[in-house]
Amino acid sequence: MKKSLYLNICIIQAIIITLTSCVDQKQIAYFQKGVNQSDTIAVANAYIPRIQPGDILDINIGSLNPIASSFFNPYSTMPITTDNITMAPQAGNAQSGSGGGGGGGGGGSPSLTQSSAPGYLVDAAGTIEYPLLGTIKVAGLTTTETRDMIKNKLKLYLKEPSVYVRFLNYKISVLGEVVRPSVYVIPNESVTLPEALSMAGDMTIFGNRQNVLVIRDDNGKKEFGRVNLNTREVYSSPYYYLHANDVVYVEPGKGRIAQTDKIYTILPIVLSALSFLAIIFVYSTKL
Numbered sequence: 001m002k003k004s005l006y007l008n009i010c011i012i013q014a015i016i017i018t019l020t021s022c023v024d025q026k027q028i029a030y031f032q033k034g035v036n037q038s039d040t041i042a043v044a045n046a047y048i049p050r051i052q053p054g055d056i057l058d059i060n061i062g063s064l065n066p067i068a069s070s071f072f073n074p075y076s077t078m079p080i081t082t083d084n085i086t087m088a089p090q091a092g093n094a095q096s097g098s099g100g101g102g103g104g105g106g107g108g109s110p111s112l113t114q115s116s117a118p119g120y121l122v123d124a125a126g127t128i129e130y131p132l133l134g135t136i137k138v139a140g141l142t143t144t145e146t147r148d149m150i151k152n153k154l155k156l157y158l159k160e161p162s163v164y165v166r167f168l169n170y171k172i173s174v175l176g177e178v179v180r181p182s183v184y185v186i187p188n189e190s191v192t193l194p195e196a197l198s199m200a201g202d203m204t205i206f207g208n209r210q211n212v213l214v215i216r217d218d219n220g221k222k223e224f225g226r227v228n229l230n231t232r233e234v235y236s237s238p239y240y241y242l243h244a245n246d247v248v249y250v251e252p253g254k255g256r257i258a259q260t261d262k263i264y265t266i267l268p269i270v271l272s273a274l275s276f277l278a279i280i281f282v283y284s285t286k287l
Contacts, residue, residue, distance in 0.1 A: 030194075030209065031232045041232050047241040049170065049189055051138045051146065053126050056119045056168040059150070063158040072154070074131055119168045132157065143167065143189070172242050174200040176250035177207035191242050193227060193234065197250075208253035214239040215247040 051057070061072040120128040126139020133153050138146050143165040154161040170186045179201025184191075193214070197203060209229040216223040216239075225239040234240055242248070 030229050031234065032230050041235050043235045044238060044240045046190065047243055048142055049167065049244050051122060051126075051141050051143070051167075053122050053124050053139055054169075055122045057122065057128065057138070057143075057146070058119045058164075058166050058168050059130070060164040061150070061154065061158070062162045062164075063154075064160050065158065068158055069161075072131055072133075072158075167244070170244045172196055172245070173247045174250075175247065177204045177252050178202065178250055179204060186244075189244075192240055193229075193237075193242060193248065196242055196248055200248075203250050206253055208251040210253075211251055213249040213251065214242070215249065216243055217245055 061069050063069045120130070122128055122138060125137075127135050127137050130136050130150070133150070136150065136153075138149075141149070147163045147165045150165070151161055151163045154163070166187075167189055170189050171183055172186065172191060173183045174196055175181045178197065181200060184196065184199050193212070203209060212227045212229055214225045214227060216225065225237075227234050227237050227239050
């Protein structure tokens with residue numbers, strides 16, 4: 001009698017596993033090769049960000065005279081020299097050049113974090129106030145163009161100046177069916193969609209890889225783009241390279257919905273069966 005009871009329980013467990021674990025391999029494999037498709041594909045042009053109002057910049061200046069350079073680095077904790085230009089710490093809080101407070105950029109991750117060094121907040125007019133140099137228009141420029149412009153201005157004060165400029169608030173958000181949804185700060189100003197998903201721990205088994213949504217700010221409007229990660233065409237997509245402040249949303253696939261439906265359908269049956277078996281077990285022990 002007991003052997004029969006255990007056998008029935010095992011059968012019920014096998015049925016539950018079978019009904020809740022059916023996933024098509026073609027729905028979860030990335031970058032699949034299509035019919036008559038070659039092994040190479042053109043990659044979308046790399047995204048070069050331009051400075052916008054509200055951005056936070058880290059600017060470090062060096063020269064042959066470190067003492068003279070220090071007058072241009074009121075917020076710097078890592079002076080730069082012409083022999084060794086190193087990356088400055090990222091900022092969690094920022095200030096404008098005039099000393100006003102500014103908001104920090106985004107959250108962090110175990111591998112992409114921010115420190116407490118302040119930076120320069122670009123105001124609504126697209127300018128920053130830089131020590132001794134005054135008001136500098138930076139909106140619409142790349143960090144390279146900003147570096148060259150500041151370097152030309154510094155030639156009046158410093159001998160062989162070196163300038164380092166980068167964003168402190170370059171961030172993206174990853175939501176939905178991923179292992180670690182969060183806001184991620186990108187220190188090198190370049191990140192692809194697969195890299196962003198990797199930072200978030202990849203999609204879960206239930207993520208819809210055929211319809212990943214990328215939400216992008218475009219001149220005051222929201223742009224919604226769709227990407228199919230099951231195909232190799234993702235590499236030529238305009239959403240392959242993510243822009244600053246992009247939001248990546250991974251929708252739940254049919255597997256998640258089907259699993260939920262099956263659980264709610266099967267659960268009452270399973271509970272009834274277990275209750276019935278428990279009654280049989282109790283009755284058999286009394287005999």
